[in-house]
Amino acid sequence: MTILTILIPVTLFMGVVGLAAFFWSLRSHQYDDLSGDAERILFDDDKPLPAKIARTSAKPKETIR
Amino acid sequence: MLLKADATFVYAQQPTAENGKKLDPYQTTAPPCVAPVNNGAAPVPNRGDHGWNAGAGKVPEIGVQDRVAKSSPLDRAQTRASVRPLANGHGHIVLSVPAIHCGACVAAIERSLNARDDVVSARVNLTLRQASVTLASSATDPLPMIENLAALGFDATHADAGGPDNLATDPAGGRLLRALAIAGFGAANIMLLSVGVWSGAEAQTRETFHLVSALIAVPVVAYAGQPFFGSALAALRARRTNMDVPISLGVLLALGLSLFETLRGGEHVFFDAAVTLLFFLLAGRYLDHLMREKARSAVTGLTRLSPRGAMVRQDDGTLVYVQLADVPPGAVLSIAPHERVPVDAIIVDGGTDLDRSLVTGEAMPVTAGPGDMLEAGTLNLTGTVLVRALRTADTSFLAQMIQMQTAAEGGRARYVRIADRAARLYAPVVHTLALATFVGWMLATGGDWQTSAFVAISVLIITCPCALGLAVPVAHVVAAGRLMRMGILMKDGAALERLAGIDHAVFDKTGTLTTGTPTIGAVPDDPAIRSAARALAQHAIHPAARAIAQHLTDLPATICGATELPGFGVEGTVDGRLARLGRADWVAEIAKDSAQTGSPAVAFQGGAASSFDLTETLRPGAADAIAAFKGSGIPVAMLSGDIADRANRIAGAVGIADVRHGATPAEKIATLDALRRDGHRALMIGDGLNDAAALAAAHVSMAPASASDAGRTAADFIFLRDRLDAVPATWRVASETAAIVRQNFALAIAYNCIAIPLAVAGLVTPLIAALAMSGSSILVTLNALRLNRAETPRPQPTPSVSSQQVAA
Numbered sequence: 011m012t013i014l015t016i017l018i019p020v021t022l023f024m025g026v027v028g029l030a031a032f033f034w035s036l037r038s039h040q041y042d043d044l045s046g047d048a049e050r051i052l053f054d055d056d057k058p059l060p061a062k063i064a065r066t067s068a069k070p071k072e073t074i075r
Numbered sequence: 076m077l078l079k080a081d082a083t084f085v086y087a088q089q090p091t092a093e094n095g096k097k098l099d100p101y102q103t104t105a106p107p108c109v110a111p112v113n114n115g116a117a118p119v120p121n122r123g124d125h126g127w128n129a130g131a132g133k134v135p136e137i138g139v140q141d142r143v144a145k146s147s148p149l150d151r152a153q154t155r156a157s158v159r160p161l162a163n164g165h166g167h168i169v170l171s172v173p174a175i176h177c178g179a180c181v182a183a184i185e186r187s188l189n190a191r192d193d194v195v196s197a198r199v200n201l202t203l204r205q206a207s208v209t210l211a212s213s214a215t216d217p218l219p220m221i222e223n224l225a226a227l228g229f230d231a232t233h234a235d236a237g238g239p240d241n242l243a244t245d246p247a248g249g250r251l252l253r254a255l256a257i258a259g260f261g262a263a264n265i266m267l268l269s270v271g272v273w274s275g276a277e278a279q280t281r282e283t284f285h286l287v288s289a290l291i292a293v294p295v296v297a298y299a300g301q302p303f304f305g306s307a308l309a310a311l312r313a314r315r316t317n318m319d320v321p322i323s324l325g326v327l328l329a330l331g332l333s334l335f336e337t338l339r340g341g342e343h344v345f346f347d348a349a350v351t352l353l354f355f356l357l358a359g360r361y362l363d364h365l366m367r368e369k370a371r372s373a374v375t376g377l378t379r380l381s382p383r384g385a386m387v388r389q390d391d392g393t394l395v396y397v398q399l400a401d402v403p404p405g406a407v408l409s410i411a412p413h414e415r416v417p418v419d420a421i422i423v424d425g426g427t428d429l430d431r432s433l434v435t436g437e438a439m440p441v442t443a444g445p446g447d448m449l450e451a452g453t454l455n456l457t458g459t460v461l462v463r464a465l466r467t468a469d470t471s472f473l474a475q476m477i478q479m480q481t482a483a484e485g486g487r488a489r490y491v492r493i494a495d496r497a498a499r500l501y502a503p504v505v506h507t508l509a510l511a512t513f514v515g516w517m518l519a520t521g522g523d524w525q526t527s528a529f530v531a532i533s534v535l536i537i538t539c540p541c542a543l544g545l546a547v548p549v550a551h552v553v554a555a556g557r558l559m560r561m562g563i564l565m566k567d568g569a570a571l572e573r574l575a576g577i578d579h580a581v582f583d584k585t586g587t588l589t590t591g592t593p594t595i596g597a598v599p600d601d602p603a604i605r606s607a608a609r610a611l612a613q614h615a616i617h618p619a620a621r622a623i624a625q626h627l628t629d630l631p632a633t634i635c636g637a638t639e640l641p642g643f644g645v646e647g648t649v650d651g652r653l654a655r656l657g658r659a660d661w662v663a664e665i666a667k668d669s670a671q672t673g674s675p676a677v678a679f680q681g682g683a684a685s686s687f688d689l690t691e692t693l694r695p696g697a698a699d700a701i702a703a704f705k706g707s708g709i710p711v712a713m714l715s716g717d718i719a720d721r722a723n724r725i726a727g728a729v730g731i732a733d734v735r736h737g738a739t740p741a742e743k744i745a746t747l748d749a750l751r752r753d754g755h756r757a758l759m760i761g762d763g764l765n766d767a768a769a770l771a772a773a774h775v776s777m778a779p780a781s782a783s784d785a786g787r788t789a790a791d792f793i794f795l796r797d798r799l800d801a802v803p804a805t806w807r808v809a810s811e812t813a814a815i816v817r818q819n820f821a822l823a824i825a826y827n828c829i830a831i832p833l834a835v836a837g838l839v840t841p842l843i844a845a846l847a848m849s850g851s852s853i854l855v856t857l858n859a860l861r862l863n864r865a866e867t868p869r870p871q872p873t874p875s876v877s878s879q880q881v882a883a
Contacts, residue, residue, distance in 0.1 A: 014280070018287055022264060029260045036252065046201030049178025 149386050149414050150232075151218060152396030156384060157233040160213030165195055168217050170206045171234040172224060175199060180229070187223055194220065203372065205234055248368055251361045254299040258354040261295030262347070266845075269347040273842050285337040285344050292346040296330050299353050302360065318498040318544055321505060325539030326352060332532045343529075345536055348844045355852045356544045363548040363568060366555040370564040374787055381452060381473060381784050385417040386410075388461065399468045406464045412616065412641075416453045418464045419471045422446060425460035426642030428617055429453050433763045433783045434472070436716025436738075438585045438691050439593065440618060442642045442658065452764045452783065457617055458641020473785065476740060476764050480789050483744050483772035490774075492569050494547040497820060501540060509534045512835050526837075534834040537844055538827055542851040546819030549859040554812040557863060562796040563805050570791030573775040574806055575813035576756050580704045581747065581773065583761030584715035584725050586781060588799065589691040593622045596688035599677065602629060604685055607649040608677040610634040611656040615645040619675050619689055620656065644675065653680040691721065693728060694779075696800035701729045703803035714738050714746055716765050743769035760802055762786050777802055808862075815862055819855045826851040 035041070158166040175181065181199040184206055188197035195209040208220060217233070224231040268284045276284055300323065307319035326349050333344035386394040388407040402408070402418055410416060412427070426444040431437050434450050443449070449462060451471035468474060491499075513531035520526055551568035558565050565571060582588050599605055605627055612624035614637035634654075637647030644657010655662045659676045666678035678684035704711050712733040715722040722736035735746065747769055750757045759766070759773030762782035770776035770789035778790035779797075787793055794801035830847050833839050 014283070018268075021267065022291075025260050025264055029256060032256050033253065036249070043200040043202045046178075046181060046199065049181055049201060052178055053182055 148394060148409075148411060149382060149384070149396070152386065153383055154217055154221065154233045156396060156398070158210060158213055158215065158217055161209070164212060166210035166213035166215050166217075168208050168210065169234040170208060170217075170221070170224070170231040171204065172199075172206050172229050172231045173204055174229045175201060175204045175206075177201075183227055184224060184229065187227055188220060191220065191223070206231070245368055248361070248364050251302060251357065251364055254302060255354070255357040255361050257295055258299035258350060258357050261291050261299070261350045262354040264291050265347045265350050269841065269845070281342075282337070282340055285333075285346075288344065288346040289334055289337050292330060292333070292350055295350055296326060296353065299350075299357060300326055303353075303356070315495075316498055316502050317495045318540060321498060321502045321538075321540050322352075322356065322544055325349075325535055328532050329536045329539075332529065332536075336529075343841050345533075345841050345844060348536060348841060348848055351845065352539060352541050352848060355541055355849070359545045359548040359552075362552040366552050366565070367567060369559070370555070370566050373564050374566070374793060382415050382417045385464075402464055402468060404464050404466055408462050408464060409459060410449075410455045410462055411459045412455055412457055414455050416449045416451050416455065416462070418451050418468050419466045420449045420451075420462035420464050422449065423461045423463050425458055426640075427458035427460050428456040428642060430456050430618070432585045432591050433786075434765060436583065436585045436763055436765055438589060438591065438717055438721055439689065444642060456641075457615075457639060473764060476767050476785055479740060479744065479768035480771040480785065483768045490569065490573060492547070493572050493816060494543065497543060498540070501543065505535065505538045508538070508831065508835070515835075516837070530834070530837040533837070533839045533844070534831065537830045537834045537839055537847065539848070540823065541848050542823035542826060542855045543820065545852055545855050546823055546859075547816055549856050550812050550815045550819060550862060553859050553862040554808055558792075558805060558808055561801065561804060561808075562794060563801055564793045564795065566791055566793075570775055571809045571812055572816075573756070573791070574758065574809035577758040577774060577806070578709060579750055579755045579757040580709055580711045580802075581750075581757050581759045581769075582701075582711065582713050582731070583759075583763065583766050583769075584713055584717055584722055585691075586762040587760050587766075587779065588694055588697050588713070588725055588729060590694050590797070591781070592692055593619055593689045594692040595622050595626045596690050598627065598687060599685035601685070603632070604677055604679070604682075605629040606632040607634075607654045607679065608656055608687075610649060611637060611645045611647055611654060611677065614647065615639045615656070617644070617657075619687075620645065622689065623656070623675070623687060649679070652682075654678065659684070659686065691725060693725070694797060694799045696798035698729045700799040700802050701731060703800065704806075705730070707803075714743055714759075714761075714769070716740075716743075716763070740765045740768050744772045747772040758802075758806070761790075777805065811862060815859055819858055822854055822858060823851060826854075 040047075154168075158168045161167050172184065175184065178201075181201055184199050185197055188194050188206065188208060193211045193215045195211055197206055197208045199206045206224075208217070210217065221231045265288045268288050272281055272284050303319045303323050303326070306317065307323040310317040310320055329345040329349040329352075333346050333349070336342075336344050382399065384396050384398045385402050385406075386409045387397045387402060388409055389395055394409055397406075399417055407423065408417065408420060422443060422445050424445060426442070428440040429443050429449070430440050431450070431453050433454070434452050440456055443460075448465075451468070451473040509531045512534050513527050516527035516530050517524065548568065551571055554571055555565045555568075585591060599608070606629040609624055609627040609629055610631035611634065612620040612627075613631055614634070615621075616639065632649045634647045634649050637645060639645040640657070640661075642658075643661045644655060646653060646655040646657075648654070653665060654677070655665055656677045657675055662676040662678045662684050665680045666676075666684035667681050675689065676684045676686040701711050710733065711731050713722065713726050713731045713735065715725075715734070715736050716738050717736060719736045722734055726732070726734040735742075738746070743766065747757055747759060751772075751774065756774040759770050759776040760778070761767075761770055761776070762778050764783045764785050766778075767783065767785035767789045770778060770786060775792075776790045777792040777794065778786045780787075780793055780795045782790065782793070792805055794805070826847065830839070833843065
């Protein structure tokens with residue numbers, strides 16, 4: 011039964027990681043435009059982001075990620 | 076010439092397009108990726124919508140570029156004023172682009188905007204149908220971008236600055252979602268540990284499991300329970316009970332008892348039940364919130380009708396855009412065609428025709444000249460006028476209407492939601508029962524207060540109204556989804572409850588039973604007159620002229636020097652003779668016989684004048700809607716601000732016997748208040764500014780998407796499609812939902828009837844509690860989902876604009 015002292019913390023840790031990942035995705039506006047993002051994977055232009063866009067990416071709300 | 080004529084025909088059709096189609100007036104080709112024309116979020120074209128798409132030019136062949144130039148100066152100034160400066164020196168504007176509906180649109184718009192030098196970045200949100208554009212500087216003019224989009228075939232307007240840009244601006248929803256995530260995390264982990272206990276963990280192991288559960292449960296309940304605790308506290312402070320009181324009590328008691336048992340080393344703890352309960356209830360509450368948020372953003376997405384500023388004429392004659400709040404009384408404003416009057420004003424110079432339908436309910440345009448009063452919200456149709464502001468925006472007609480509306484809402488605030496009514500009955504019964512159990516066990520066990528308290532609390536836990544808490548919101552969420560597919564927005568679940576109980580229906584006339592666009596009845600017999608009339612009508616922007624141009628099928632005559640005189644009509648030379656179309660007395664000036672003719676009339680110089688019989692267009696489905704209510708035994712009345720003649724004619728056409736005409740806003744409220752005092756619950760359907768207060772005073776209200784801003788704010792439901800049978804359809808959905816809610820309550824009560832005796836007998840273990848509570852929640856949810864299945868096949872399979880717009 012001593013294995014539980016390892017397993018329980020491991021379970022909780024994994025749970026917390028999942029929770030943190032969810033909060034991160036929420037905060038980085040990944041749920042703002044679900045239907046748009048579904049279409050975006052079909053776009054061809056997988057170019058690296060132009061420099062001028064990358065520059066403003068500090069403000070994710072207004073800019074292209 | 077023929078080509079020109081055809082172009083005009085489309086142009087003339089556009090603003091009336093009743094079937095919800097959004098025809099592009101200037102383009103013969105469809106936008107790049109538009110398959111059916113009616114996809115867009117396109118706030119259904121309406122008579123008030125004289126924005127970009129209606130265009131302001133009288134000449135038909137307007138290129139894409141001109142259309143922006145042709146838009147009113149006020150529109151352009153408002154667009155410029157909506158650029159927000161960002162901290163890093165860039166500007167930011169959100170453009171509402173209703174025609175976006177697919178990935179190709181997104182790609183096309185982003186590629187075109189990002190290629191511009193004055194754009195730092197542009198990103199399209201397909202869900203909201205908005206383009207978020209970061210401009211090189213806050214002084215960048217956004218108009219070229221709108222032109223750019225117009226060239227691609229997308230009409231764009233600037234979105235409301237205060238509008239919901241994204242989820243981040245919805246703090247309540249964010250909090251609920253975080254609480255839900257944390258409750259879900261807690262519920263999953265505690266359930267995992269509970270399974271161990273139920274499988275027979277003993278002694279030390281069990282106590283460890285209990286302790287770990289407690290460590291998870293306490294912070295989780297403390298965080299995720301806040302929405303319920305807050306609401307319960309607020310209710311208790313106001314000396315009321317609502318559903319959150321028994322919920323909070325159940326959760327807190329379960330937590331407290333379990334903590335006590337954990338410390339005592341007891342066998343039964345209820346951490347899993349408490350946290351799972353929170354999880355289920357939060358899920359219900361979040362869905363409910365999401366539904367309202369979606370409706371709210373869809374409503375804000377509709378074109379805004381009242382101006383946010385005015386073009387004020389300076390001393391040197393130049394026009395300067397001034398925010399609405401800063402327009403002083405006495406300022407001289409310039410109002411171009413297709414603009415709405417921003418504040419109450421008096422005409423100083425110029426003549427025009429006015430559409431007062433949203434303000435007073437008059438269906439037909441009226442002529443105005445110097446000295447005439449204009450109420451804020453009136454639509455200027457044909458000529459540019461100079462007006463002097465009489466009042467500030469806060470004291471204008473519009474603001475008075477909004478005050479009236481706030482005052483009228485008092486009656487509705489007294490409505491108590493069904494869940495709270497249930498809680499009022501439920502809470503005392505359950506709490507008395509728990510007390511009785513405690514006393515009973517004390518007597519039976521001879522004063523063993525620990526056992527007695529355990530049993531009494533387990534009664535409270537098992538009766539905790541999980542199913543009751545879910546019974547209503549889940550049904551409402553499913554109903555709201557179904558309504559959205561029908562193109563109907565519901566603002567609040569409570570409205571659905573109220574709608575189910577109506578016993579009266581009151582309709583406004585102009586803009587509700589009718590579309591607000593005139594149509595013509597009788598036409599002149601002489602083909603030469605008809606073709607001249609059509610040619611003249613094509614050169615005018617008056618709604619009557621549009622109706623004539625659209626209705627007549629004759630080939631338009633060749634015309635020279637057509638000019639429109641605002642307030643009078645249009646004149647031009649056809650076959651070398653002067654011809655006029657417009658006001659009867661003005662046309663009579665050139666006609667041979669000045670016989671009594673109605674307006675609008677048409678005549679050649681020296682010829683006989685003949686008139687067109689102008690009538691209002693019934694909204695499609697109006698008669699069906701009235702018949703549906705009558706067939707269900709609900710009396711229907713009409714409450715119109717228009718004159719008796721027109722009100723009676725429309726009432727006769729749709730079959731309403733109870734007609735009140737010429738009603739002022741105050742009289743409309745009085746009528747609805749009288750109905751309320753007599754114990755009736757009235758449904759009000761209206762659209763105008765003058766209806767806004769009545770919409771708020773009614774038991775429940777609906778407005779079309781073409782309604783005034785104030786009307787849309789006041790109404791509980793907004794139907795986006797043109798057909799009026801959306802009203803009885805909504806009512807049917809409300810009745811079905813009410814039935815499902817009643818079934819859910821019955822299920823929840825039946826569950827309690829089984830669970831309570833077990834609890835009172837002290838037989839409830841945590842396993843039974845967990846099973847019973849989850850079981851009843853799932854049962855209630857599944858029952859609510861039946862609302863989707865009940866959907867009858869739609870009369871017409873119209874994959875319309877509106878449904879896609881909202882469902883997306």
